[in-house]
Amino acid sequence: MENTPLFTNDAIVFGILMLSLGFVFYTEAKTSKFWITFYKYIPGLLMCYLIPAIFNSLGIISADISQTYFIASRYLLPAALVLMTISIDLKAIFNLGWKALIMFFTGTLGIIIGGPIAILIISTFSPETVGGAGFDAVWRGLSTLAGSWIGGGPNQAAMLEIYQFNQELYGGMVLIDIVVANIWMALILLGIGKRKNIDNWLKADNTAINELQKRVQTFSEKTTKIPTLTDIMLILTFAFVSVGCAHFGSELISTFLTSNFEAVSDPRSPLSSFGSSFFWLITLATIFGILLSFTKAKAYEGAGASKIGSVFIYILVATIGMKMDLTKLFENPGLILIGIVWMFIHAVLLIVVAKLIKAPYFFLAVGSQANVGGAASAPVVAAAFHPSLATVGALLAVFGYVVGTYGAILCTELMKIVATN
Numbered sequence: 001m002e003n004t005p006l007f008t009n010d011a012i013v014f015g016i017l018m019l020s021l022g023f024v025f026y027t028e029a030k031t032s033k034f035w036i037t038f039y040k041y042i043p044g045l046l047m048c049y050l051i052p053a054i055f056n057s058l059g060i061i062s063a064d065i066s067q068t069y070f071i072a073s074r075y076l077l078p079a080a081l082v083l084m085t086i087s088i089d090l091k092a093i094f095n096l097g098w099k100a101l102i103m104f105f106t107g108t109l110g111i112i113i114g115g116p117i118a119i120l121i122i123s124t125f126s127p128e129t130v131g132g133a134g135f136d137a138v139w140r141g142l143s144t145l146a147g148s149w150i151g152g153g154p155n156q157a158a159m160l161e162i163y164q165f166n167q168e169l170y171g172g173m174v175l176i177d178i179v180v181a182n183i184w185m186a187l188i189l190l191g192i193g194k195r196k197n198i199d200n201w202l203k204a205d206n207t208a209i210n211e212l213q214k215r216v217q218t219f220s221e222k223t224t225k226i227p228t229l230t231d232i233m234l235i236l237t238f239a240f241v242s243v244g245c246a247h248f249g250s251e252l253i254s255t256f257l258t259s260n261f262e263a264v265s266d267p268r269s270p271l272s273s274f275g276s277s278f279f280w281l282i283t284l285a286t287i288f289g290i291l292l293s294f295t296k297a298k299a300y301e302g303a304g305a306s307k308i309g310s311v312f313i314y315i316l317v318a319t320i321g322m323k324m325d326l327t328k329l330f331e332n333p334g335l336i337l338i339g340i341v342w343m344f345i346h347a348v349l350l351i352v353v354a355k356l357i358k359a360p361y362f363f364l365a366v367g368s369q370a371n372v373g374g375a376a377s378a379p380v381v382a383a384a385f386h387p388s389l390a391t392v393g394a395l396l397a398v399f400g401y402v403v404g405t406y407g408a409i410l411c412t413e414l415m416k417i418v419a420t421n
């Protein structure tokens with residue numbers, strides 16, 4: 001089979017991903033001038049993302065065949081959310097204030113207006129790229145992008161059902177989603193390494209974020225101890241018992257809602273996201289982490305709870321990177337260009353608003369990823385700033401699921417008006 005990668009065994013694939021992570025962490029810790037200069041310009045987190053992308057592009061491994069992303073997103077991500085939330089200070093989270101929500105909704109607005117503007121711009125020199133008739137109309141296909149980039153997978157599926165885009169052409173839209181969203185995430189990760197310079201340019205007030213980090217750091221230092229085997233086993237117990245309960249609860253809730261409420265069971269309904277078990281999985285994992293933060297389990301932060309959570313996050317980053325195929329960047333340049341223009345508008349709006357309200361780069365990055373990346377990548381980006389901030393990314397991403405279908409419908413109706421006039 002032509003597209004079969006060199007390695008299809010997931011044990012081997014996982015070994016390659018861990019080799020990639022090990023290489024990055026080993027070289028980032030080196031004191032040689034080359035590696036210090038290299039990581040000064042290219043953050044280690046970005047490398048953890050790009051190396052698996054290169055392996056995927058070369059046909060060594062493939063996200064289409066491997067189940068590692070599914071395992072990381074369904075088991076390790078909720079476990080990481082529990083462990084990174086276990087020491088959270090809810091009061092400090094709330095003290096982050098209104099700027100986090102402003103940047104989230106700015107990201108949403110950027111996607112809503114970005115679609116129709118991108119169609120307008122591309123139609124001036126390539127009308128056939130944004131054309132099509134009936135169920136082949138490009139605006140129908142782009143509706144699935146709007147769903148994905150405001151909410152996530154469930155919202156994307158809902159838009160496909162609502163606007164009935166030709167399923168044979170749907171692969172092209174999935175391609176734009178993967179390529180453009182991954183390029184944008186790579187740029188955001190690149191920006192994290194320059195966040196001090198960016199914050200200085202934005203004249204951002206980082207007081208609330210620094211206060212939250214300081215509180216978690218102080219608590220961690222107060223409870224720090226050399227972890228015993230018992231400590232590590234209990235940390236993993238808290239994590240994976242919570243994950244098990246979250247899976248159990250998410251299946252119960254999603255099944256109950258889809259069985260009893262037509263508005264949830266209908267894929268064309270704006271409320272269909274509430275039928276997604278992944279939505280409830282992330283929600284419940286975050287809630288369990290918050291509940292544990294009110295118990296003695298909180299003290300296990302000193303034994304390395306958030307560090308183990310960070311390990312899980314980095315594994316997830318590697319599996320997300322594996323979904324990126326660099327060779328497909330030029331496969332369908334017209335459609336890719338629509339996505340790039342669309343994302344550019346989203347980015348510009350975020351930057352302008354962040355500058356106006358002096359919002360930190362953290363709010364810009366997480367506000368964007370809570371829309372474009374959803375629950376799988378928003379906590380990753382948030383945790384890259386500090387493990388204690390992962391909860392912020394998760395909460396905003398869950399919020400994105402809620403507003404995703406509504407925002408996508410508005411965006412699609414605007415694209416329809418632009419494309420058919």
